[in-house]
Amino acid sequence: MDKGIGFKSYCWSIGTTSYRTDNFNLSIEKQLQLLKQFRELKENKNKEWNGNNEFQAEYYNFLKENGFLKGEAARPDKDAREKTSGLRDIGLLDDERNITESGLELLKIASLNDFSSDNFLEISKDSYLYFKQMLKTSNFIEGKEVRPFVVFLYLINELEYLTNDExxxxxxxxxxxxxxxxxxSSIKRHRKLPVYYK
Structure with a gap:
């Protein structure tokens, strides 16, 4: 391996582990709908999200009141940020947790219950929207813009598959x-090495 590649605890980050959930698509769509309702409340219009722990805690409580969450969070503001960070990272929300055009399009698909596959990939409309969002999703690492999903597709194209460790x-x-x-090149070299058994 090239000596110029330094150790990183991680390099890519999208959302948080809070998105390890059942019915992933449905959870996203339900939360977007609830966030839309929350933002449309008279007292919440034009409120800033960033640095506003009280507002973030109010959103957490709104989710809880509407059956989206259970239990008591030690830090409701932190939990609210965790619940929304992945949606921001994939472009369904902006930094202030307002719904983007892509987020509104996803809500439209869900509200019309139109999950037809009228695209060149022949996948459902919501999956196609997620696919396009993943293509756009990027991280800035050491001053460079990295598009994780595009890099993943490139490696699959070059290597045909990746093991879990790779x-x-x-x-x-x-x-x-x-x-x-x-x-x-390192993966290709490693794969050519003979396998020794004990």
């Missing part, structure tokens, strides 16, 4: 053209 430990190191090419 996906977990090597893929997130691909933060520019140089490291990506090094990772690909």
């Amino acid at each position: 996906f977990t430990y090597l893929l997130p190191l691909c933060i520019d053209e140089h490291t990506t090419k090094d990772i690909i």
Whole structure:
């Protein structure tokens, strides 16, 4: 492996582990609808999200009152940020947690219950919207814009598959053209090594 690739605890980050949930698509759509309702309340119009812990806690309580959450959070403001960060990262919300055009389009698909597959990939409309959002999703790492899903597709195209370890430990190191090419060549070399059994 190239000595220029330094250790990182992680390189890519989208959302939080709070999105390890059942009925993922449905949860996103329900939360977007609730956030829309919350933002439309007279007292919430034009309120800033960033740095406003009280407003964030109010959103958490609104989710709870509407059956989206259960239990008592030690830090409701933090939980509210966790619940919305992934939606912001994939472009369904802006930094102030207002619904974007893509988020509104997803709500429209859900409200019309129109999950037809009228696109070139022949997947449901909501999945197609998520696919397009993932193509646009990016992280800034060491001053470079990295599009994780695009990099993943590139590696799959070059290597045909990734093992769990390659996906977990090597893929997130691909933060520019140089490291990506090094990772690909290292994986190819490693795969050619003989396997020794005890």
